[in-house]
Amino acid sequence: AQSVTQPDIHITVSEGASLELRCNYSYGATPYLFWYVQSPGQGLQLLLKYFSGDTLVQGIKGFEAEFKRSQSSFNLRKPSVHWSDAAEYFCAVGPEGTNAGKSTFGDGTTLTVKP
Amino acid sequence: DTGVSQNPRHKITKRGQNVTFRCDPISEHNRLYWYRQTLGQGPEFLTYFQNEAQLEKSRLLSDRFSAERPKGSFSTLEIQRTEQGDSAMYLCASSTGLAGQETQYFGPGTRLLVL
Numbered sequence: 001a002q003s004v005t006q007p008d009i010h011i012t013v014s015e016g017a018s019l020e021l022r023c024n025y026s027y028g029a030t031p032y033l034f035w036y037v038q039s040p041g042q043g044l045q046l047l048l049k050y051f052s053g054d055t056l057v058q059g060i061k062g063f064e065a066e067f068k069r070s071q072s073s074f075n076l077r078k079p080s081v082h083w084s085d086a087a088e089y090f091c092a093v094g095p096e097g098t099n100a101g102k103s104t105f106g107d108g109t110t111l112t113v114k115p
Numbered sequence: 116d117t118g119v120s121q122n123p124r125h126k127i128t129k130r131g132q133n134v135t136f137r138c139d140p141i142s143e144h145n146r147l148y149w150y151r152q153t154l155g156q157g158p159e160f161l162t163y164f165q166n167e168a169q170l171e172k173s174r175l176l177s178d179r180f181s182a183e184r185p186k187g188s189f190s191t192l193e194i195q196r197t198e199q200g201d202s203a204m205y206l207c208a209s210s211t212g213l214a215g216q217e218t219q220y221f222g223p224g225t226r227l228l229v230l
Contacts, residue, residue, distance in 0.1 A: 004157075032216065036221075041223065042223055043119070043206060043208075043221030043222050043223045043224055044158070044206070044208075044221040045221070046218050046219070046220075049216070049218070051216050090157050090158070092157070102148075102160050102163065102171070103160070104160075105157030105158050105159070106157050107155065107156050107157050108155075108156070108157050
């Protein structure tokens with residue numbers, strides 16, 4: 001069965017510092033990979049997604065992620081964090097079975113940004 | 116395009132009562148998903164519609180849960196004889212486009228508390 005591990009439950013960075021959120025997945029074939037952000041009281045918003053091709057994916061809000069098949073990882077990065085980036089971040093892998101749109105989510109990483 | 120809306124945003128009920136949630140997807144999105152999210156965890160897939168057809172139900176969805184999408188537009192999720200373990204955030208998402216590669220747009224969720 002497919003699975004996603006986000007090893008860091010909580011990360012704190014200073015505003016302006018760089019950020020890397022880790023995501024490791026288990027999947028039997030070529031995965032579809034996603035990163036979502038969830039702010040308090042709001043639904044999830046897609047930051048970026050990977051299906052094929054270039055392993056470095058650019059997303060919204062200055063985020064990028066790199067797919068590394070050999071390490072089964074899809075880490076999210078941002079060169080300079082803003083206070084508004086404080087939120088919970090979820091990595092997801094799909095598809096699952098015959099349901100192409102069905103993804104398995106990790107348990108999330110909460111990002112705190114220090115002034 | 117006003118995004119995915121969910122009502123109510125919050126629901127407090129007593130154990131044993133029935134509750135119904137509504138999701139209005141982005142117009143003309145043919146796919147609609149329901150997820151459940153408990154504290155400290157990522158969203159878990161519950162069920163999925165393509166137009167009005169319910170194509171998949173998770174084993175998490177016991178017989179007390181039922182979902183409908185009449186006419187392929189809005190969807191309702193009903194929980195009968197609620198239990199305290201049903202307390203969670205219920206998220207709805209809609210999408211269109213190439214299955215598996217589409218962007219799922221999430222609503223703000225309905226937070227259920229069962230006393």
